[in-house]
Amino acid sequence: MQSRWIAACLSVALLCLPAVSMAQARGGRGATPRPPSAPTPRWPDGHPLLSAPPGQIGYWDSGTGSLTGKNGNNLPTNMETSEVPFQPWAKALYEERQRTQSKNDPHARCAAPGGPRQFHTPFGLLIYELPEAKRVLILSGGGVRTWRVVYMDRRTHPQGDALNPGFLGHSVGHWEGDTLVIDTIGFNEKFWFVRAGFPHTEALHLTERISRPDFNTLKYEATVDDPRAYTRSWSGGWLINWHPGEDFEEYFCTDNNRDAEHLVGR
Amino acid sequence: MKRRSLGFSAIITGLLVWAGPMLAHHSFAAEYDSTKPVKVTGAVTRVDWMNPHAYFYIDVKDTASGRVQNWAFELAAPSVLQRQGWTRSTLKVGDVITVDGTRAKDGGNHGNARTVINAATGKKYGAGSSEGQAPAETTPQ
Numbered sequence: 001m002q003s004r005w006i007a008a009c010l011s012v013a014l015l016c017l018p019a020v021s022m023a024q025a026r027g028g029r030g031a032t033p034r035p036p037s038a039p040t041p042r043w044p045d046g047h048p049l050l051s052a053p054p055g056q057i058g059y060w061d062s063g064t065g066s067l068t069g070k071n072g073n074n075l076p077t078n079m080e081t082s083e084v085p086f087q088p089w090a091k092a093l094y095e096e097r098q099r100t101q102s103k104n105d106p107h108a109r110c111a112a113p114g115g116p117r118q119f120h121t122p123f124g125l126l127i128y129e130l131p132e133a134k135r136v137l138i139l140s141g142g143g144v145r146t147w148r149v150v151y152m153d154r155r156t157h158p159q160g161d162a163l164n165p166g167f168l169g170h171s172v173g174h175w176e177g178d179t180l181v182i183d184t185i186g187f188n189e190k191f192w193f194v195r196a197g198f199p200h201t202e203a204l205h206l207t208e209r210i211s212r213p214d215f216n217t218l219k220y221e222a223t224v225d226d227p228r229a230y231t232r233s234w235s236g237g238w239l240i241n242w243h244p245g246e247d248f249e250e251y252f253c254t255d256n257n258r259d260a261e262h263l264v265g266r
Numbered sequence: 267m268k269r270r271s272l273g274f275s276a277i278i279t280g281l282l283v284w285a286g287p288m289l290a291h292h293s294f295a296a297e298y299d300s301t302k303p304v305k306v307t308g309a310v311t312r313v314d315w316m317n318p319h320a321y322f323y324i325d326v327k328d329t330a331s332g333r334v335q336n337w338a339f340e341l342a343a344p345s346v347l348q349r350q351g352w353t354r355s356t357l358k359v360g361d362v363i364t365v366d367g368t369r370a371k372d373g374g375n376h377g378n379a380r381t382v383i384n385a386a387t388g389k390k391y392g393a394g395s396s397e398g399q400a401p402a403e404t405t406p407q
Contacts, residue, residue, distance in 0.1 A: 101296040108292035110318075122291065123345065142318075143291065249345045253291055256316035258340070263296045264371045 028070030028078065031239075038215035040178070043131075048178050048212045050127040050136075058244040059141060060218050063122035065238030067194055067222060075221065078236040081196070090199040090229040097197035103265030110253035111191040112146045112167035115184065115206045116222045119240065120195055121146075124248035127210070127218075136173055136180065141248030150182050157185050165202050167191055182208040201228040209237075216242040291318045294396045298378045302369040306337060307385070310361045315354040317343050322357050324365065326375075339365055339379040342394025350392045362386065368397055 041049040052058045065073050068081045086094060097104065107113060113121045123142030130137065134153035140146040150173040157163065157170050165188040173182040184206045187193070193200050204226040211219045221237030224230060294300075308324035320341040327334050341347060344354065357363065362385040370376040379393035 102293035103296035105293065105296075108296075110291075123343065251317045251343060251345065253318045255318070256314055256321070257318055258321065258338075259292045259297060259319070262370050262372050262374070262376060263292060265296045 028072065028074045028076045030071055031073055035216070037217065040212045040214055043129075047175055048180075050129060050180065050210065050212055050218070052244075056244070057247050058242055059124040059126050059246070059248050061241045061243040062119055062125040062140075062142075065120045065220070065240065066196060067116060067198075067224070067236030067238075068196070073239040073241075075219075075237045075239070078238075079234065084198065085231040085234055086198075087229055087231060093199045094197055097192075100265035102195075102197055103263040105195075105197065106191045107143065107195070108257075108263060109260050110144050110257055113140065113143050114167045114169055114187055114191055115193045115204075115208070116220070117191065117193050117195065118143075118146060118148060118168075119220050120238075123251050124243065125240070126248075136182075142251050142253070144253050145251065150180075157183075165189075169204075169206070178211050180210040182206075182210070184208070198224075199229050200224075200226050203228045218242070294378070297370060298368045298397065299371045300368055300397060303367070304369040304377050305364065305366050307362065307364040308337070310357050310359050310363060311336060312359065313354075313357050315344055320344050320347060322379075324363065335375050337365075337375040337377065339367060339377050339393075341379055342396070346394040350394060352391060356391065357382070357384075367393070367395070 041053045043049055066078075068074075068078055068084060070076050070078050070080075084094075102108075107117065107121075118138060118140055119125060121140050121143045123140075125141065126137075126139040128137045128139065129135075129152075134151070136150040136152055138148040138150065146168065148168045148171065150171040152173050154174070155172060157172065163170060163186045165186050167188060167190065169184040170186040171182050171184040173180055175181070185204070187200065187202060187204045187206075189201060192198070193204065193206075204224070207223040207225070209219075209221040209223075213219055218240040219237065220240060221235060223233055223235040225233040306324070306326045308326040310322055310324050312321075312323040314321040320343065321338055322341070323336055323338050325334050326337050342350075344352075347356075364383045364385065365377070365379050366381045366383075367377040367379040370378075378395055378397065380395045380397065381390055382393055383390045
């Protein structure tokens, strides 16, 4: 019943709104011109639907994007890597990871991708909101097929010893207008939270802001607050395109991963 | 008509061979040496149609010594290969193929395939190599 009502609302919205959205979201330097898009699909109460509307399939085409640099689908407001406020040890470790061509990236050993890393893990991303359960699930098509829970029931983070550091951390979320805001703490240090290998510690506190400025575009932004690794908090993000008409296929990095033994770097 | 169909075939072949920058779950540069291209011909001995990368193995005969060595080649993930015209039975044990690719840095008989040509059919397949893809955060500034 509810799904029929949602479908009816979406149909009315699609008929009444202009055929193309005037969303302002655009990528950075060299971004491919984005084709006209239908407007943002919405729930009956008006807030954005981050998954496929009823009767449709598709996923977010994750795999690219970064928190720094302005190229491609990166946000034009991103800082350059040279501007990242590293603590000295973190800068040295980042440079070492670059020098060795990311040969020690835990992701290549099939570690779960926490924070922004999940949004640029290849082979697709889905974001399902479950209002009855007061949760948002963020599902990865690639990597180790990670599913992350964002609690939307106004709970707070566990404190002290009750907080067990993990790959995905403890995420609580809420809507601010059309933006899903996710606050996460409780990360372990066994993964790289971005592909480039920017270091983090267990003190990492992430604030992610996710919106859908038009049907085909997901805007992802993250604010990194980790005083042990960075001298101040900093932000960046990128746009992710909608991939319509397909579901993602089964993919487990652990199935037949032969790469680790051959990663020798420079 | 013939010219049109040739043109159409060229486009289709181009689409099948086009590799494009495919994202991998690991750094290409950490594993393969772009300055060491490798081209070998041999019979397929094994195919692993699996994630995170499909693999195939071929027996390659050294023309000088006559010695046969088994080589392993990495392909893209099966879902990526399917978009380029592959199926899990595109390569079968016993097929004689020519592989164009990039050799592993560790010096073993291991490489990343860029294209594969089936000797019997002459059909050429792009292998979904992620060569040339720079890690996103290290784009020139």
